[in-house]
Amino acid sequence: MTSATIARTVWRDTRILLPFVVLIAAWWALKVGLDVSDQLLVSPPRVWDGFVYLVTHGILAEYASTSLRIIGISALISFAIGVPLGFAVGTNRYASRALEGTLRFLQGISGIAWLPLAILWFGFTHTTTLVIVIYTLIVPIVFNTMTGVRAIPENYVLALRSLGAGPVRIVTDVYLPGALPSIVVGMRLGMGYGWRALIAAEMLVRQGGLGDLIFGARSFNQIDRIMVGMVVIGVLYIVVDRLLVQPIETLTLARWGVLRR
Amino acid sequence: MQADKITVTGFRHFFKTEGGDVQATGSIDIAIRPGEFVTLVGPSGCGKTTLLKAIAGFITPTEGTILCDGKPVRGPGRDRGVVFQELAILPWRTVRRNIGHGLEIARVPKAERDRAVARLIDLMGLAGFEDRYPHELSGGMRQRVAVARTWAADPEIILMDEPFAAVDAMTRLTLQEELGRLCATTRKTVFFITHSVEEAVFLADRVLVMTKRPGTIKAVLDVPRHDAGGRDWDSFTSDPEMRAIAEQVMHLVHAERVA
Numbered sequence: 001m002t003s004a005t006i007a008r009t010v011w012r013d014t015r016i017l018l019p020f021v022v023l024i025a026a027w028w029a030l031k032v033g034l035d036v037s038d039q040l041l042v043s044p045p046r047v048w049d050g051f052v053y054l055v056t057h058g059i060l061a062e063y064a065s066t067s068l069r070i071i072g073i074s075a076l077i078s079f080a081i082g083v084p085l086g087f088a089v090g091t092n093r094y095a096s097r098a099l100e101g102t103l104r105f106l107q108g109i110s111g112i113a114w115l116p117l118a119i120l121w122f123g124f125t126h127t128t129t130l131v132i133v134i135y136t137l138i139v140p141i142v143f144n145t146m147t148g149v150r151a152i153p154e155n156y157v158l159a160l161r162s163l164g165a166g167p168v169r170i171v172t173d174v175y176l177p178g179a180l181p182s183i184v185v186g187m188r189l190g191m192g193y194g195w196r197a198l199i200a201a202e203m204l205v206r207q208g209g210l211g212d213l214i215f216g217a218r219s220f221n222q223i224d225r226i227m228v229g230m231v232v233i234g235v236l237y238i239v240v241d242r243l244l245v246q247p248i249e250t251l252t253l254a255r256w257g258v259l260r261r
Numbered sequence: 262m263q264a265d266k267i268t269v270t271g272f273r274h275f276f277k278t279e280g281g282d283v284q285a286t287g288s289i290d291i292a293i294r295p296g297e298f299v300t301l302v303g304p305s306g307c308g309k310t311t312l313l314k315a316i317a318g319f320i321t322p323t324e325g326t327i328l329c330d331g332k333p334v335r336g337p338g339r340d341r342g343v344v345f346q347e348l349a350i351l352p353w354r355t356v357r358r359n360i361g362h363g364l365e366i367a368r369v370p371k372a373e374r375d376r377a378v379a380r381l382i383d384l385m386g387l388a389g390f391e392d393r394y395p396h397e398l399s400g401g402m403r404q405r406v407a408v409a410r411t412w413a414a415d416p417e418i419i420l421m422d423e424p425f426a427a428v429d430a431m432t433r434l435t436l437q438e439e440l441g442r443l444c445a446t447t448r449k450t451v452f453f454i455t456h457s458v459e460e461a462v463f464l465a466d467r468v469l470v471m472t473k474r475p476g477t478i479k480a481v482l483d484v485p486r487h488d489a490g491g492r493d494w495d496s497f498t499s500d501p502e503m504r505a506i507a508e509q510v511m512h513l514v515h516a517e518r519v520a
Contacts, residue, residue: 153348153349155345155347155348155349156348156349156351158317158319158337158343158345158349159343159345159349159350159407159410160362160366161319161336161337162317162318162337162338162339162341162342162343162411162416163339163342163362163363163366163410163414164338164339164363164366164367164414165366169366173351173362174351177351177353178353
């Protein structure tokens with residue numbers, strides 16, 4: 001391998017990080033150049049120190065695992081409820097027409113807007129957070145599953161019934177494979193919305209999680225902790241999205257997306 | 262005398278719309294004998310697809326009765342295979358798995374299923390395409406798969422709704438000849454809908470001509486068959502008897518042109 005190809009490879013693998021480097025440089029320059037007080041903004045090395053402290057004392061692992069656990073549980077529950085619900089609504093012409101407006105209406109009311117009611121009903125507990133995140137996740141899953149099912153040509157179903165297929169066969173052989181790409185898209189959208197709703201809910205509920213970490217740090221002006229928390233929130237989302245959700249989507253779309261045409 | 266395979270008596274159908282009921286067909290009576298190939302030709306919107314859907318069991322007729330083998334039709338069933346114009350084979354199944362789908366549903370053992378599928382792949386000229394997906398095939402090849410899938414399930418009655426209408430003209434001629442040969446070797450009762458006069462006469466033992474909406478059966482013409490192995494277009498176009506029947510059907514259809 002020549003040095004030029006090595007350089008190209010390194011450049012290819014690192015260029016997505018370049019904007020972050022620029023951002024950190026700008027932040028540092030702002031801090032030093034304008035001599036911003038530590039009450040408003042701390043320097044990158046201070047945030048790094050804060051990160052090391054939170055990691056070595058196990059604090060970050062504790063808060064981050066709470067958030068990841070809740071998003072994981074929410075994703076499983078939303079999938080288990082949302083997909084069958086989407087099928088039920090999507091296969092019934094009257095139900096899907098009736099519910100389409102309702103689903104759009106609910107899409108408009110963000111999970112955060114349910115927080116006051118949820119806190120009154122379930123108190124400052126993990127239940128409240130779970131309910132908010134599941135609600136946020138489930139709406140796009142139901143909606144996309146429903147849309148996917150409705151986009152399946154009626155002839156697929158009719159042809160199979162003439163081949164002697166019963167309702168179970170119709171679901172496993174037509175509806176499920178036909179709607180799969182849409183279901184995956186709904187899941188990915190839901191994870192994005194759900195993660196944001198989770199952080200917001202944790203800030204109010206204050207029962208652990210990264211939202212709790214950064215909101216609590218505010219009370220003691222621990223700007224370094226706030227910024228560490230924000231970076232971790234962003235990084236964890238990328239990790240979950242790129243390493244878990246996107247590969248599933250790429251796999252199904254690469255295969256089924258072409259196949260459904 | 263042999264009992265009729267399909268009997269339609271006093272069939273009339275209305276569609277419910279917001280502006281009230283719309284009459285799709287007039288009163289229709291049809292009797293199709295076992296092993297007969299009957300084509301139904303008529304102008305767009307005359308209700309021919311409605312009639313086919315009722316025989317298939319996809320819709321319940323507003324009036325009248327439909328009997329298959331003397332039993333009233335209640336919903337679709339594997340005794341009546343259907344070939345659609347398009348969008349019927351599943352895009353996520355290979356050619357082989359699409360053709361074997363009916364047998365898979367009927368829980369036919371794999372070895373037996375494979376034999377039936379191999380035979381149809383051979384008959385329909387699909388050899389070499391067994392593991393392709395529908396999107397990798399031309400429109401004509403896709404319709405071959407749809408026909409093969411229906412034949413593989415081995416129903417006694419086959420209903421075909423303009424199966425070659427979306428295929429280019431050259432391929433259509435080949436598919437029509439292939440269908441003729443397939444029917445000559447398997448002897449199914451076929452009810453075939455088309456708006457092409459040539460196709461109707463070429464394939465049929467008997468041609469039914471429909472009036473414009475609300476359609477009724479306007480004429481019934483027998484098409485004599487001197488060719489046991491299935492027809493081909495060369496001898497069809499040079500046969501004066503066939504030309505005469507086609508011309509007769511053409512006149513009947515033209516009188517029903519929709520402005």
